[in-house]
Amino acid sequence: MTSATAALLRVEDVGIRHDGATIAAPASATFEVAPGEVVLLLGPSGAGKSTLALALNGLIPHAIPATMTGTVTVAGQNTAVTPVAQLSTQVGMVFQDPDAQLVTGTLQDEVAFGPENLRLPVEEVLARTEVALRRVGLWDRRHENPDRLSGGGRQRLAIACALAMGSPLLVLDEPTANLDPQGIEEVYQALGELVAAGDRAIVLVEHNLDAAIAITDRVVVLDHAGRTIADGTVDAVLRARAEELHGIGVWLPVATLAALRLRAAGWDLDPLPLDPAELRAALDATEPPASAPAVPYSVSRDARAPISADLARSAAARLNTEPQIEVRGLSLRRGGTEILHDVDLRVRAGEFIAIVGANGAGKTTLLQAIAGVIPPPRGSVRVNGADIARTDLRTLSRQIGFVFQNPEHQFIAHTVFDELAHGLRRQKLDDSAVRTQTERMLERFGLQEKAGIHPFLLSGGQKRRLSVGTALVAGAPVLALDEPTFGQDRARADELMHLLRELSETGTTILVVTHDMQLVTEYAHRTIVVGHGRIMADDATSAIFADDALLRSAGLRQPPLGRAFAHVRHPELSGVTRLGDLPRAADPHRTVA
Numbered sequence: 001m002t003s004a005t006a007a008l009l010r011v012e013d014v015g016i017r018h019d020g021a022t023i024a025a026p027a028s029a030t031f032e033v034a035p036g037e038v039v040l041l042l043g044p045s046g047a048g049k050s051t052l053a054l055a056l057n058g059l060i061p062h063a064i065p066a067t068m069t070g071t072v073t074v075a076g077q078n079t080a081v082t083p084v085a086q087l088s089t090q091v092g093m094v095f096q097d098p099d100a101q102l103v104t105g106t107l108q109d110e111v112a113f114g115p116e117n118l119r120l121p122v123e124e125v126l127a128r129t130e131v132a133l134r135r136v137g138l139w140d141r142r143h144e145n146p147d148r149l150s151g152g153g154r155q156r157l158a159i160a161c162a163l164a165m166g167s168p169l170l171v172l173d174e175p176t177a178n179l180d181p182q183g184i185e186e187v188y189q190a191l192g193e194l195v196a197a198g199d200r201a202i203v204l205v206e207h208n209l210d211a212a213i214a215i216t217d218r219v220v221v222l223d224h225a226g227r228t229i230a231d232g233t234v235d236a237v238l239r240a241r242a243e244e245l246h247g248i249g250v251w252l253p254v255a256t257l258a259a260l261r262l263r264a265a266g267w268d269l270d271p272l273p274l275d276p277a278e279l280r281a282a283l284d285a286t287e288p289p290a291s292a293p294a295v296p297y298s299v300s301r302d303a304r305a306p307i308s309a310d311l312a313r314s315a316a317a318r319l320n321t322e323p324q325i326e327v328r329g330l331s332l333r334r335g336g337t338e339i340l341h342d343v344d345l346r347v348r349a350g351e352f353i354a355i356v357g358a359n360g361a362g363k364t365t366l367l368q369a370i371a372g373v374i375p376p377p378r379g380s381v382r383v384n385g386a387d388i389a390r391t392d393l394r395t396l397s398r399q400i401g402f403v404f405q406n407p408e409h410q411f412i413a414h415t416v417f418d419e420l421a422h423g424l425r426r427q428k429l430d431d432s433a434v435r436t437q438t439e440r441m442l443e444r445f446g447l448q449e450k451a452g453i454h455p456f457l458l459s460g461g462q463k464r465r466l467s468v469g470t471a472l473v474a475g476a477p478v479l480a481l482d483e484p485t486f487g488q489d490r491a492r493a494d495e496l497m498h499l500l501r502e503l504s505e506t507g508t509t510i511l512v513v514t515h516d517m518q519l520v521t522e523y524a525h526r527t528i529v530v531g532h533g534r535i536m537a538d539d540a541t542s543a544i545f546a547d548d549a550l551l552r553s554a555g556l557r558q559p560p561l562g563r564a565f566a567h568v569r570h571p572e573l574s575g576v577t578r579l580g581d582l583p584r585a586a587d588p589h590r591t592v593a
Contacts, residue, residue, distance in 0.1 A: 007073075008169055008201050009033040009056065014070035015226070016051050016060060018457050025459070026052050026226025028070070035168065036198035038191070038215050041205050043222030044249035044489040045461025049205045050096055052226075053173045056203065057091035058084040074169060089118065092162035096173040096205075096460050097406055098154040107133065107149075107157055108142040114165045132160040135190040137183070148335050151178040151405050151483075152359030152515075159187060163194065170194075173205045174460070176212075177486050178405065180358045180515050181557035184211045191215055207488070208516075209253045210560050213238070213274055223248060239272045249491030254518050254560035255279040258582060265583040266291060276564035283568050324349040324478065324509055325370060330379035332365060339365045341533045343379070347511070349477065352504040354524035354541065355513045358555030362533040363513045364405060364482055370511065371402040371480045383478060394426065400478040401471030405486070405513075407463040408456065416458070416466055417442070417451040423474040441469045444499070446492065461488045468496060472503075479503065480511040485519060497523055517559040521545055521577045529554050545577060 010032050015024040026048035033039050043049050054060045058079040061068045072079040075090045095101055104110045111132050115125040133139040136156040141149075146157055155178045162170055172191075176184045192215040194200055206212045219237040221230035230237045230245075238245070242256055252260075259273045259282070266289030273279035325347035332340040339362050347353060355363045368374045370381055372388040381388045383399050391399075404410050413419040420441050424434045442448045445465040450458060455466055464486060471479055479500070485493040501523055504510045514520060520527055520541060527544040529537040531554050537544055544550065545562060558566070565576040576582060 006034045007032040008035050008075060009203065010071070010073040011052070011056075012071045012073075014052065014055065014068065014072060016048060016055060016069075017067045018051070019065040019067075020453055020457055022453075024048075024067075024069070024226065026222055028225075028227045029220075029222060030070075030228045031220045031231050033169070033201045033203060035201050036195055037217045038195055038202045038204060040209075040212060040216045040219045041203060041222070042219060042245070042250050043226070044224050045465075045492050046459045047222040047224060048226035048459070049222065050173050050460055052222075053093070053171050053203070053205055055079060056169070056171050057093050058082060058087040059093075085117075088114070088165065088167070090167055090169060092165045092167035092170045094155075094158045094162050094170070094172045094175050096177070097408070098151075098158035098178075099406065101158055101161065102146045102154060105145055106143055107138055107146060107160075110146055110157060111160045111164045114161055118165075128164040128166065132164040135163060135194075136160045137186055145335070148337065150360040151364065152180060152183055155179055156183065156187065156359075159190075163190075168200050170200065170202045172202060174207065174486070175204070176206070176208055178359070178483065178515070180555045181517060182555040183359055184208065184515075185557075188212065188215055207251045207490075209238075209251055210255070210275065213253055221245060221250060234274070235271070238274060242272055246490070249489040251490045251493075254579075255564055257579060258561055258564065261579065261582045261584075265289065276560050279564040280566075280568050283564075283570060283573065288570055288572065323347055324384055326380075326382045327370065328380050330366075330369060330376050330381060332369060332374070332376055332378070334365070339533050340369070343533075343535060345370075345528070345535065345538070347509060349509055350504055350507045352501065352510045352523060352525045353512070354520040354527045355511065355530060356515070356517070356520060356527060356554070356556060357530035357536075361530045361554070363530050366530060367480050367482055367511060367513050368402075371400050372396045373402055397423070397476065398427075398474060399476055400480060401474060401476040403467050403471045403479070403481040403484060405482040407467035410467055410470065411455040411463075414454055415452055416447055416455055419455050419466060420469055420473050423470060427474070437473060441473050445469045460486075461492060464488055465492060465496070472499075477507070478509040478511070482513045484512060484514070485516065517545075517557060518561065521559050521562065522579065529556070531555075542577075 011029055014029045015027050017024040025046060029052055041049050054064060055068060055072050060066045061080060062084050074087060079087060102110055104113055108129055111129045112125050115128050130139060133142055136159050138156055138160060146154060149157060159175055176187055179187060188211045191202060195202055204212060216234055219234055220228060223229045230241060242252055242260060246252055253274050255273050255276050259269045259279055263269050268286050269282050273282050323346040327343055327345040330340055330343040331338060355367060357363050369376050375389055388396055411419055413422055417438055421434050421438045424437055442451055447466060458466060468484060484496060500510050524541045527541045528535060529544060536554055537550055551557060559577060562577045565573050568574055
């Protein structure tokens with residue numbers, strides 16, 4: 001822990017209970033941050049990480065109704081009694097949902113807005129604005145309206161706004177959640193350069209540890225109740241306590257998950273690797289366990305295993321059937337710009353398809369057009385033979401369930417229970433059936449204790465689970481999900497993806513837009529690469545990731561395991577891209593990941 005005299009931020013025994021909530025989350029968070037430090041704040045979904053972030057700049061308790069105990073001090077100022085406007089000169093904030101902080105008509109005006117309100121000279125405002133926009137790669141689009149940016153583009157813009165404020169403390173809540181792999185690299189490079197001077201600090205709430213770990217100095221971990229259970233260096237927390245953190249549902253780098261699994265199978269990997277390069281080097285420096293086979297491991301059937309022989313046969317059989325979804329000549333314009341250009345696509349029942357591409361490529365627009373969320377002005381989309389442009393919304397919702405990138409965009413009820421029950425009631429089910437099915441869904445997504453509260457009072461991960469539940473509960477034969485694991489802890493993300501796989505195997509069609517390349521390789525049968533509004537490639541997932549030139553041209557990257565095992569000297573591991581392809585522990589009680 002940082003010494004008190006050097007601390008820029010001090011969080012002391014902080015507990016926060018939102019109005020309407022029955023328990024505090026976090027319950028008791030304690031840590032400090034010094035200038036020049038990057039502190040990674042981890043914890044399972046519902047621990048209160050995002051809530052705590054809102055207390056660091058005074059939004060809690062000044063603007064958001066909540067009861068706060070303990071103290072937060074920034075640069076010597078108690079946030080509970082210091083006005084938010086005054087704290088804004090000390091704390092820059094990037095919210096989990098970037099739309100919550102965008103207010104003006106152009107990117108340049110948006111970034112200039114904060115410094116202007118500090119009454120800085122015009123020359124300094126313009127200089128800060130240009131530097132910030134260049135750092136996130138948006139300077140050339142400075143005269144555009146933020147509404148024309150993709151979700152990832154708006155995330156970059158929000159980061160630029162925080163950078164331009166010049167605050168000594170930056171609080172970033174999932175800053176790369178909507179960014180493509182290339183954008184993630186660029187943002188973390190910019191953040192690393194920012195703290196290198198030593199006068200700024202960053203508190204980072206992040207699930208994508210594969211990129212974040214490179215700039216992290218210290219790690220603070222909250223448990224399920226929101227109590228600080230770890231505070232130390234990367235080595236002391238992530239390496240030394242990896243299995244413990246994994247057990248409570250905290251995300252770990254993918255390379256670390258792979259190393260834990262290999263350790264359990266007998267490989268000597270000490271110290272524990274944290275990134276693909278470290279994992280590859282550790283494997284090259286050690287010999288396989290005596291029990292390891294001399295040929296590639298046969299893959300067992302578990303939550304992440306490849307398609308079984310039976311499923312492969314059924315998938316082959318489906319190739320001879322009529323498509324469940326057929327897209328022809330789909331073109332779509334927004335704000336005078338053509339987003340999709342003459343897209344053709346066929347999807348058969350039961351396929352698990354990932355749609356990937358760079359920010360602004362048109363992925364979300366394509367998914368929304370297929371789901372009927374936005375009507376296509378040219379071309380056609382048919383689901384189970386019905387033209388969605390001529391299908392009423394109630395009928396369409398029984399054919400395809402849609403999960404928005406931002407869960408709040410689809411909530412309509414005042415309680416979690418009623419949100420889930422709404423779709424069942426529209427089907428005219430009796431009260432007993434509605435209650436039974438709703439309670440089953442609450443249990444499936446770990447929301448039983450939240451049934452009576454407003455959806456907006458859930459954590460980010462809980463909101464995501466609720467949004468997926470509302471799409472599932474109606475039993476539609478097609479599910480379309482935009483970034484389904486955003487905001488989830490590791491355990492809940494695994495459960496959700498396993499559930500989607502089970503649904504696919506029993507005939508439900510799954511369409512997922514995601515920037516998580518590891519997720520794509522683990523679960524998707526087929527991958528569609530979108531670039532500049534066109535389909536660049538459409539093939540089996542293994543074939544897509546075998547083409548590195550294609551990935552690079554689309555702004556994508558190999559998943560972490562693909563990088564780790566690409567040139568490893570052990571033939572039994574060479575070419576592994578999925579955790580499910582790694583050996584299982586000899587002792588089944590030690591199975592990891």
